[in-house]
Amino acid sequence: MPAPQCASCGKARAALRRPRSGQALCGACFCAAFEAEVLHTVVAGRLLPPGAVVAVGASGGKDSTVLAHVLRELAPRLGVSLQLVAVDEGIGGYRDAALAAVRRQAARWELPLTIVAYADLFGGWTMDAVARSTAGSGRSRSCCTFCGVLRRRALEEGARLVGATHVVTGHNADDMAETVLMNFLRGDAGRLARGGGLGSAGEGGALPRCRPLQLASQKEVVLYAHFRRLDYFSEECVYAPEAFRGHARHLLKLLEAARPSAVLDLVHSAERLALAPAARPPPAGACSRCGALASRALCQACALLDGLDRGRPRLAIGKGRRGRDEVGPAAAAAVVAASGTPQEEEREQVQPPARKEAVPAVLTF
Ligand code: SF4
Ligand code: ZN
Numbered sequence: 001m002p003a004p005q006c007a008s009c010g011k012a013r014a015a016l017r018r019p020r021s022g023q024a025l026c027g028a029c030f031c032a033a034f035e036a037e038v039l040h041t042v043v044a045g046r047l048l049p050p051g052a053v054v055a056v057g058a059s060g061g062k063d064s065t066v067l068a069h070v071l072r073e074l075a076p077r078l079g080v081s082l083q084l085v086a087v088d089e090g091i092g093g094y095r096d097a098a099l100a101a102v103r104r105q106a107a108r109w110e111l112p113l114t115i116v117a118y119a120d121l122f123g124g125w126t127m128d129a130v131a132r133s134t135a136g137s138g139r140s141r142s143c144c145t146f147c148g149v150l151r152r153r154a155l156e157e158g159a160r161l162v163g164a165t166h167v168v169t170g171h172n173a174d175d176m177a178e179t180v181l182m183n184f185l186r187g188d189a190g191r192l193a194r195g196g197g198l199g200s201a202g203e204g205g206a207l208p209r210c211r212p213l214q215l216a217s218q219k220e221v222v223l224y225a226h227f228r229r230l231d232y233f234s235e236e237c238v239y240a241p242e243a244f245r246g247h248a249r250h251l252l253k254l255l256e257a258a259r260p261s262a263v264l265d266l267v268h269s270a271e272r273l274a275l276a277p278a279a280r281p282p283p284a285g286a287c288s289r290c291g292a293l294a295s296r297a298l299c300q301a302c303a304l305l306d307g308l309d310r311g312r313p314r315l316a317i318g319k320g321r322r323g324r325d326e327v328g329p330a331a332a333a334a335v336v337a338a339s340g341t342p343q344e345e346e347r348e349q350v351q352p353p354a355r356k357e358a359v360p361a362v363l364t365f
Helices: 027-044 062-078 095-109 127-134 140-161 173-186 189-194 218-227 245-258 262-271 300-309 329-333
Strands: 053-057 081-088 113-117 166-168 273-275 335-337
Touching: 027 062, 027 218, 053 062, 053 140, 062 081, 062 095, 062 218, 081 095, 081 140, 095 113, 113 140, 127 140, 140 166, 140 300, 173 189, 173 218, 173 245, 173 262, 189 273, 245 262, 262 273
Parallel strands: 053 081, 053 166, 081 113
Antiparallel strands: 273 335
16 A cells, blocks of 8 residues: 655655654654654753753764754754763773764764763773672672763763753653653652653752653654664663663563553653652752762762772662662652652663664554
8 A cells, every 4th residue: 555645744655654643744744743842842841941051961872862963953943052962981892882973973963072981080980890890799780770870970070061051861751651660660659759850950059951852752763863864873782681671661562562652651640749748858968078969978979989989889779778768658658649840869860771773663654
């Protein structure tokens, strides 16, 4: 059966059906619609004010590549300027190739690029060194959790280095739904209640952060990259197979097959959750070492590095952590529907591992 006419322009043949709506569109109309939806997310959420200097967390992967490309298209209308900031975690055989993709993008799009490295920022610690250190501690499966905390700090440092006023990351709707699921599966009511919203306002002196692709599906991000012929790096990080996120991802695929709206339903559910007043911990203070917002004497990043330096790597995050993150059954039961999602450093979810994605089968007619 021949492909139908594009439902938007009515001139070209449709090249895809949009995964959510089933609308048949040509490639150009799909890309225009995708960009308009991201523009709406940014404007309606007041994420990036005119004049903002925006640090785009660039990993070379498809999400950050699509984010940088779309924001570059939208920048004149938003009145913002862009800086690419990439983080070199020190992962042999993986990050070098990914950074090469970021360099190509920066050159092609004529965007300034700054690369910050874990080794320079964190006293010589690279992710490979962290993985070796945690290998005998029973924490070897937690590389992504360590990496997520350090990456967030590194991106903040890089953004400050280039004079950015805002930070954006490429998390899409599937990433966010996976995070919500993980928090459910861990019984982590505190993170569940704090994980909604499109970003953080920048409490405790941190730069405001947002996720302009948070409502865009994984499939459409891949389709946009395909139709715009974007050059991105698609290999999986060597530590990704060990991540708990993989199980959440698998579960989400099963849920989505049974209920196509499952991804967005999960994202929106998190926006409406908050801890009941009685379950809220005392206000966070400042890290005694770096001054970042912290629930204990040290912030997550400093506690983590402290443990590594002492040869006792530990995760300073998670349910077992006393204080803000320690949420017992009573507190868990006290999660109630409410508005507002206060943010702070330790509330950020870890960076989702890169994933390989083929162009979805929705392309075929
Ligand atoms: Fe870090 Fe991502 Fe690799 Fe995990 S998958 S170790 S978060 S780069
Ligand atoms: Zn600190």
